[in-house]
Amino acid sequence: MTLLVYGAYGYTGELIAEEAVDRGVETVVAGRNEVRTEHLGRRLDCESRSFGVGEAPDHLEDVDAVLNCAGPFVDTYEPMVEACLETGTDYLDITGELSVFEAVAERDREAEQADVCLLPGVGFDVVPTDCLAGHLHDRLPGATDLALGFDPSGSVSKGTLASAIEHAGQGGKVRRNGDIVDVPSAHRSRRIDFGRGERNAVAIPWGDVSTAYYTTGIGNVEVYTAMPKAAERALRLGRPVLPLLEVEPVKRTLQSVAQLTVSGPSARQRERGACYVWGEATDGETTVTSRLKTPETYALTVDAATTAAERVLEGDQVGFETPAAAFTPEFVLELDGVEGFHDE
Ligand SMILES: NC(=O)c1ccc[n+]([C@@H]2O[C@H](COP(=O)([O-])OP(=O)(O)OC[C@H]3O[C@@H](n4cnc5c(N)ncnc54)[C@H](OP(=O)(O)O)[C@@H]3O)[C@@H](O)[C@H]2O)c1
Incomplete structure (x- = not known):
């Protein structure tokens, strides 16, 4: 094969x-x-x-x-x-x-x-979070709402940054009643204990907003990443300029800068890094929470x-x-x- x-x-x-x-x-x-x-x-x-x-x-x-x-x-x-x-x-x-x-x-x-x-x-996107979604659904088959999140360490590759820039102008997305719905970027934040103490976390349009629904059938899905308050504030303040990122020359210029300035985590960073993954499912009465700890995201x-x-x-x-x-x-x-x- x-x-x-x-x-x-x-x-x-x-x-x-x-x-x-x-x-x-x-x-x-x-x-x-x-x-x-x-x-x-x-x-x-x-x-x-x-x-x-x-x-x-x-x-x-x-x-x-x-x-x-x-x-x-x-x-x-x-x-x-x-x-x-x-x-x-x-x-x-x-x-x-x-x-x-x-x-x-x-x-x-x-x-x-x-x-x-x-x-x-x-x-990394979406294996651990998708598996956690499936596990939470097994624990609470009648769940109506699912929240997933991760707290990564380390840096990103130029391809990841280029892909993030590609979609950055499109704002946030969540799943509601089975449909993917547009929301402003960083529309919601909450405190989450991903597995190493509570942190500020912000909603992002991560792939599980799509995939967790196909895995579990749960119609309401939000995905969070750990983010310092200052970065969250910057995201909110940046909303008015987001449409600029949909302008092709602006997008391509930023992607070229990413190609020149970013190189991806070193072998040592991949070996030593870790990521904490969290998920919560609820049916309105019962809430279940599960966590995973994984190696560094590229590893x-x-x-x-x-x-x-x-x-x-x-x-x-x-x-x-x-x-x-x-x-x-x-x-x-x-x-x-x-x-x-x-x-x-
Ligand atoms: N799911 C995850 O957790 C995860 C983890 C790691 C990476 N990724 C994603 O994987 C992608 C690659 O990441 P990377 O770190 O490997 O980036 P990278 O070092 O920039 O490599 C990108 C590769 O894709 C090729 N490529 C890009 N556009 C192409 C096109 N239109 N036609 C043919 N080939 C094209 C590039 O070829 P040229 O050099 O010739 O352009 C290069 O070989 C990114 O989208 C990143 O977000 C996802």
Whole structure:
């Protein structure tokens, strides 16, 4: 069984490709830059293919699954999903982009007909939070409201920053009665004990606003991240200029600055970092809370994405899936260094 890692010479793609090769997965590294793709193939001693996403159908006939690591995914998911449906290839990615989850979910029926699995979000966003959502739903099947959140440590990669800039102008999003609803950015804050004492936390339009609904059927979903009060105030003050971030030249300039100034966590930071993940479900009368502690977010992403790809290569999942729906909520507990579920 062969896995093609696309965007394989990016910060995260390269770590994932390395891990897949280390685990003995038959791996093809791919990306749009010929020199960088070939160089990586030589370094990892595996096959390399260079092509743009639009040419993907010509390069997938003999592979069993694609793990797309080329983000912002709003620019790459559609041609890659199309190519996978056309060639009968399973599709995974490490997106955290809400609009991408929603668009991929819409291809569920087509994927079933093509006998293809579509599994976006196999990185830190959304594996731990999605599994926690599934676990909370198992504890309280009648839950009507779900809140999820995380308190990460460490820095981000340029691709993550570019993806955040891509969607920053769109404000906040929550799920209400099953629908995704626009809200102002940082529209709500609360004190949350993620697992190391109470912290200020602010609502963000994280991928689980989409995926937790497909995993649990709970119609009201909010996602929070730990954030100092000063940053929360800055977000609120910045609301009037947010529409500027939807102006293409402004967005591209900021993304270019991100490319030049950000490099992603070092190996030491990935080894030493940790992240605290929290979730709360309620049916109006009973409230249940659970927590997880995970390794640093990129370290977790590499493990989760590679493990998910191995499972899809071996398994028979078909149609649109979320990580917890595809592999059960316990999937996250099988990843290296994850501690939980700590239930209250
Ligand atoms: N779910 C999670 O928790 C999680 C964790 C880590 C990363 N991510 C996401 O994964 C993505 C990659 O992150 P990264 O840290 O690896 O970023 P990165 O170092 O900037 O790498 C991005 C890769 O994607 C390729 N790419 C970008 N746009 C493309 C396009 N339109 N067509 C073809 N290839 C394209 C780039 O190729 P070029 O260099 O040729 O442009 C590069 O290989 C980001 O969206 C990030 O948010 C998610």
